[in-house]
Amino acid sequence: MLEYLDRPIAFHRAFVQLGIGITGALLLSQALYCIDAERWFYKSIEEWDEETGMTRREIDTARSKLRKLGILVEKKQGVPCRIYYRIDEPNLIGCLGQTSMADCANPEFIHPPDCSGEIRRPITENTQILPKTTTETASPKSEFGLPWRLKR
Template identity: 45%
Template sequence: MPEHIPIIKLIEAMNEQPIAFNKHYVFLGCGINGALMLSQLVYWTARTKDRDGWVYKDHHEWTQETGLTRKEQHTARKTLKSLGFISEKKHGVPPRVFFRVERENLYKALIEYSATTTSIQLCHTEQLNVPNGTIECAEQHNHTCHTEQLNVPKGARNTENTTENTTDINLGASAPEQPKKFSAKKFLIENGVSEKTAQEFIDLKNKKRKTITDRSLKIIFNQAIEAKLSNERVFQIIVLRGWESFKAAWNWAETNAEIEQLENPQATPNPDQPAAPVFKGVAKKFKGMSND
């Protein structure tokens, strides 16, 4: 039917430049937009001619390739830089922003994440419009990789970037040593968080089905320093507020005042400053978190 030809051509054009998306980056704290931008940067890093791995793209190109608005790009970049996964530099006149994936930091975070995830979960890859051969799924032992795809063009599976590495692994005399499993509770206790508060935090994350890594905890520790709070107090606030993380810029002061009042009920209030209200149920919940 001739009248359908323009529609068919439009659909074919839409599938000409698909985007690779690695969902595991989301669980490293990147968020959806950060994971999308990082996935695209990893793709172009393997194809850049710059010996140091720098990639240049202006915000128009990012929008064209990913669909992210300029504001979404800015937020994603800020997140990726705070996690240490990318670096930026300005070069030229007028100055242009170049990006580089900090692969050592990214790989370390992936190793930590893999220690808390099963092999089958790691091999289960969801993809949106995968470009020419960017499906990379690490096969370990005899596990089978299961792939869900949307609009994956024919021949999208390509091992051109992994053939050499796979060959090297097969030639090795023995398998690499498996990383030790990360214990969030032990790590929290070692950094000044009480056992009860640590368990409350872990239970909260498990309820939300969120992964806990030492990198995500270190970010919270750094924010505690910025807020001039102890690690114990910060995680008490997180549990009481039901937060997934903590930022010094967030509105935590009122909750902190409530905990202070509960810990020091005999303290003389400042006559010039009204006492912070204690919400119903906070005292009961806090009592279960405090040390015996």
């Protein structure tokens, strides 16, 4: 079976909490893997595709989401023009520290301003506001909020 498989690709699941989806988390994980001592690195679309298996459209969408959050910084340089990338690590750490699963589900959650002072909203995909649920039940409860039949 192993003869049919390619090398595995790992990604950091915590990045999904940033609202960038699986493709964004995969691209960000791969970018962190590529960082060199100078922090800027170059990758062509073909290299991203070869390493991740993502299509050009998926790569462009993931890059766009990461740029909007201020996590991925890009610069064009050289002849022919190439796009170089850098991860804004302090911003990434700040976003990870302030984002939780509850925040991602809340469309009113606002990320702190990025270095340009612009307030960013999380990027969500297919977000729906669900009806409020209650924890009230018809059975009586103990002083700890447990149904009487569960109290020992």
